[in-house]
Amino acid sequence: MFNLTEEEIQRYARHIILPEVGGAGQEKLKQARVLVVGAGGLGSPVLLYLTAAGGGKIGLIEDDVVDITNLQRQVLHFTPDLGRHKAESAEETMKKINPLVEIDVYKERLTKDNIFPLLEKYDIVVDGVDNFPTRYLLNDACVMKRKRRVEGGILRFMGLIMTIDGGSSACYRCVFEEPPPPGTVPSCAEAGILGAVAGVVGTLQATEVLKLITGVGKPLYNRMLQFDAEELSFHEVKAQRNPKCPVCGENPTIT
Amino acid sequence: MAGIGLDAEKDSKVLSFETKCREGEAQTLSLVVQGKKVTYRGPADMRSLLESRGENTLYANVRINGEVLNRRDFENIPIAEGDEIDILYFMGGGIVQPD
Numbered sequence: 001m002f003n004l005t006e007e008e009i010q011r012y013a014r015h016i017i018l019p020e021v022g023g024a025g026q027e028k029l030k031q032a033r034v035l036v037v038g039a040g041g042l043g044s045p046v047l048l049y050l051t052a053a054g055g056g057k058i059g060l061i062e063d064d065v066v067d068i069t070n071l072q073r074q075v076l077h078f079t080p081d082l083g084r085h086k087a088e089s090a091e092e093t094m095k096k097i098n099p100l101v102e103i104d105v106y107k108e109r110l111t112k113d114n115i116f117p118l119l120e121k122y123d124i125v126v127d128g129v130d131n132f133p134t135r136y137l138l139n140d141a142c143v144m145k146r147k148r149r150v151e152g153g154i155l156r157f158m159g160l161i162m163t164i165d166g167g168s169s170a171c172y173r174c175v176f177e178e179p180p181p182p183g184t185v186p187s188c189a190e191a192g193i194l195g196a197v198a199g200v201v202g203t204l205q206a207t208e209v210l211k212l213i214t215g216v217g218k219p220l221y222n223r224m225l226q227f228d229a230e231e232l233s234f235h236e237v238k239a240q241r242n243p244k245c246p247v248c249g250e251n252p253t254i255t
Numbered sequence: 256m257a258g259i260g261l262d263a264e265k266d267s268k269v270l271s272f273e274t275k276c277r278e279g280e281a282q283t284l285s286l287v288v289q290g291k292k293v294t295y296r297g298p299a300d301m302r303s304l305l306e307s308r309g310e311n312t313l314y315a316n317v318r319i320n321g322e323v324l325n326r327r328d329f330e331n332i333p334i335a336e337g338d339e340i341d342i343l344y345f346m347g348g349g350i351v352q353p354d
Binding site: 130131132135154160175177180184186187224226235236237238239240242 | 289290314316318321323325341343344345346347
C-alpha cells in the first residue's frame with residue numbers, strides 16, 4: 001500500500017478521504033521539498049498549513065527577530081517570542097503542530113550567493129519576502145533553475161497571488177519588468193496592512209503549494225489574482241509570457 | 256512614500272482632475288476596468304482615469320487590451336472607447352530596501 005504509518009493515516013485522514021488526494025497524494029506531500037522564503041505575514045500561514053498538511057521537508061529562510069509590530073498578522077509567532085529569532089520561533093511552533101515534518105532552518109538573508117545551492121534542495125518555492133530586491137532575485141533564480149514558485153504580495157487591503165512554472169509560464173518580470181524605484185511603493189510599515197489580508201493571501205499560497213504537490217486541479221499559471229479586501233472581491237488578470245522579458249524572454253539580459 | 260491615504264493628497268488629485276475636466280478635455284468613454292464595465296467621463300489619458308478612481312498611480316502597472324505597460328508616464332498613455340484596462344499593483348511587503 002502507501003508508505004504511510006498508522007499515525008500518518010489518522011493524522012491526514014481528512015486529506016486521504018478526498019479522492020483527488022488519497023493515500024497517493026498524501027505520500028507525495030510526505031516526499032515534497034518546499035522552500036519558504038520569509039516567516040512573516042505571508043510565511044506564517046504558508047508554514048502553518050504546509051506543516052499541518054504533512055509537507056515532508058520544509059525549508060525556512062529568515063533573518064529577522066520577532067518584533068511587537070509583527071504580532072498583529074504574523075501568526076506563527078507569539079507574545080513570549082518577542083525578541084527571538086523568527087526562524088527559531090517559527091520552528092518551535094511548527095514542531096508543535098506536526099513533529100512528523102522535517103524542518104530545515106536557515107537563519108540568513110537570501111542573497112545571490114546563497115540562493116542557488118539552496119534552490120537545489122527544494123522543488124517548490126514560496127515567496128513571502130518583504131522587499132523588492134529579494135523578490136526579483138528569487139524570481140530570476142527560480143526561472144533560471146526552472147523551479148515552480150508561488151508568488152504573493154500584500155499591502156493595505158490588497159493582495160496578489162501568482163503561481164509561476166519557472167521558464168514555462170509567465171514570470172513576475174513578465175508583468176512587473178523592473179523593481180519600482182526605492183520609495184515609490186510604500187511598505188506595510190509605512191502604508192499599513194490589515195492583518196487578516198496576510199492570512200488570506202498566505203493561505204491561498206499554501207493552497208497552491210498543496211495543489212502543485214498533489215497534482216490536484218489547475219495551478220494559477222499565467223494568471224494573476226488580485227484580492228481586494230475592501231470590496232471583498234478577487235480580480236483575475238491573464239498574464240502572458242513577455243517575449244521581451246529580461247529573464248524568461250527570447251533574449252534574456254539577466255543570466 | 257508620503258501622503259498615502261491622506262485626505263489632502265486625495266483632495267488635490269480630485270481638484271486637478273476637476274480642473275482638467277473644466278478645461279474641456281473631457282470625453283465620455285465606456286471602458287472595462289478591473290473586469291467591470293464602467294462609464295468614464297474625463298480626459299482620455301490613463302493618469303486622468305487612475306486619478307478619477309482615486310488610485311495611487313505611483314505603484315501600479317497598467318494592462319490595456321492584454322498588453323502590460325511597464326511605464327509610469329500615465330499622462331502619455333491614451334485610452335479609448337471599449338478599452339479593457341487592468342491595474343496591476345506592486346505589492347512588496349514589509350520594507351522598501353534590505354540593509
